[in-house]
Amino acid sequence: MKIAPFLLERWMTRHETHVQFDIAESGILPLSTNDLLAFEPPDQRAAVLERLLNIPLGYSEACGTHALRSQLAATYTRGDADHILVTTGAIEANYLLYNVLLEPGDHVIAPYPAYQQLYEVPRAIGCDVSLWHVGPETGYRYDVAALEAMITPKTKLIVVNTPHNPTGAMLSPSEAARVYALAASVGAAVIGDEAYRWLDVPGGEPFAGPMFDRGPLGISVGTLSKPFGLPGLRIGWIAANRDIVEKCWGLRDYITLSPGKLNDALAQLGLKHRDVIVARNTRIIEANLKVAAAWIAERPYLSWTPPRGGLLALIKYDRQIPSLELADRLAEEQSVMLAPGSAFGYENHLRLGIGQRPDIFAEGLRRAALILDAL
Ligand SMILES: Cc1ncc(COP(=O)(O)O)c(C=O)c1O
Numbered sequence: 001m002k003i004a005p006f007l008l009e010r011w012m013t014r015h016e017t018h019v020q021f022d023i024a025e026s027g028i029l030p031l032s033t034n035d036l037l038a039f040e041p042p043d044q045r046a047a048v049l050e051r052l053l054n055i056p057l058g059y060s061e062a063c064g065t066h067a068l069r070s071q072l073a074a075t076y077t078r079g080d081a082d083h084i085l086v087t088t089g090a091i092e093a094n095y096l097l098y099n100v101l102l103e104p105g106d107h108v109i110a111p112y113p114a115y116q117q118l119y120e121v122p123r124a125i126g127c128d129v130s131l132w133h134v135g136p137e138t139g140y141r142y143d144v145a146a147l148e149a150m151i152t153p154k155t156k157l158i159v160v161n162t163p164h165n166p167t168g169a170m171l172s173p174s175e176a177a178r179v180y181a182l183a184a185s186v187g188a189a190v191i192g193d194e195a196y197r198w199l200d201v202p203g204g205e206p207f208a209g210p211m212f213d214r215g216p217l218g219i220s221v222g223t224l225s226k227p228f229g230l231p232g233l234r235i236g237w238i239a240a241n242r243d244i245v246e247k248c249w250g251l252r253d254y255i256t257l258s259p260g261k262l263n264d265a266l267a268q269l270g271l272k273h274r275d276v277i278v279a280r281n282t283r284i285i286e287a288n289l290k291v292a293a294a295w296i297a298e299r300p301y302l303s304w305t306p307p308r309g310g311l312l313a314l315i316k317y318d319r320q321i322p323s324l325e326l327a328d329r330l331a332e333e334q335s336v337m338l339a340p341g342s343a344f345g346y347e348n349h350l351r352l353g354i355g356q357r358p359d360i361f362a363e364g365l366r367r368a369a370l371i372l373d374a375l
Pocket of ligand 1: 222
């Protein structure tokens with residue numbers, strides 16, 4: 001397969017190991033194993049730790065343990081553990097789904113800008129990919145009428161990502177229902193990349209329910225990376241009808257085979273404490289959103305649409321410097337990471353992530369201003 005470079009990943013790997021103020025990060029501040037243990041009642045922590053330490057590190061159940069799949073299935077209104085395939089992050093989930101569902105020449109509709117995988121993998125498969133714009137030109141909104149105009153009887157798959165990376169756009173519950181109905185009218189499947197599920201903006205609009213819950217053509221992709229701050233576990237999942245789960249499982253036999261056993265166990269612990277983790281996330285999002293809004297408001301050359309959900313937004317800057325050059329200068333001169341808009345096809349923008357520890361976030365913005373204000 002010939003595939004274009006994943007621009008954001010290539011750029012991140014140049015800086016992420018040595019910058020001090022990473023405010024480009026796409027997830028919420030990561031948790032440690034000790035943090036997870038601390039969510040257990042004090043008198044049970046030692047026993048939980050002992051159980052983790054004694055897990056034999058053999059191969060795990062190929063599609064994820066029944067215990068983990070049951071926990072994940074319980075987050076949907078239909079289906080059971082057999083409708084879930086645990087994957088190596090949402091990235092593997094998407095990759096498997098595209099390869100199982102698509103043939104060269106199929107028509108696919110995917111969001112743009114986007115997490116590049118969402119449109120690049122179908123392109124590499126040889127599909128005819130129509131881009132559904134959700135950037136500044138539509139005011140960071142999914143325009144469902146535009147989707148309707150793009151759908152043809154040949155449309156095989158529609159991909160949505162809500163809340164959206166990199167804009168924080170969201171489908172409302174009624175828009176999500178309309179997307180499903182439009183897909184169903186031509187028999188197309190809909191993948192909901194729900195990597196930012198459970199990451200509500202305090203006081204914001206309600207999230208649309210998962211795509212899988214809408215019916216047999218609906219597929220949900222989830223992950224512990226963004227909402228749980230556990231990207232190092234590399235645990236994601238697919239919720240889909242059993243034939244799709246089985247085909248993805250069959251393909252995965254040739255790639256990563258099964259999730260890591262310890263990671264599966266830690267994922268169970270994370271899911272068990274979802275409410276506490278979500279409350280912690282809300283505090284981080286609330287604090288950082290306030291600081292970011294004030295920082296942007298003080299600078300007339302900056303503008304943005306704050307995220308409606310999730311952790312990400314594009315900031316527009318009215319200065320004559322390419323975003324890649326600017327992002328490299330921020331990293332090299334101020335140890336600040338803000339992702340270049342060019343990695344998403346949008347010059348004069350930087351992507352901000354609001355999931356960082358609030359003191360690091362505020363200092364990152366302060367240092368970024370030292371360069372930006374002087375341009
Ligand atoms: C929209 C979206 N989908 C999927 C992923 C992959 O996440 P992971 O493989 O860590 O679960 C990301 C990561 O940034 C993302 O933003």
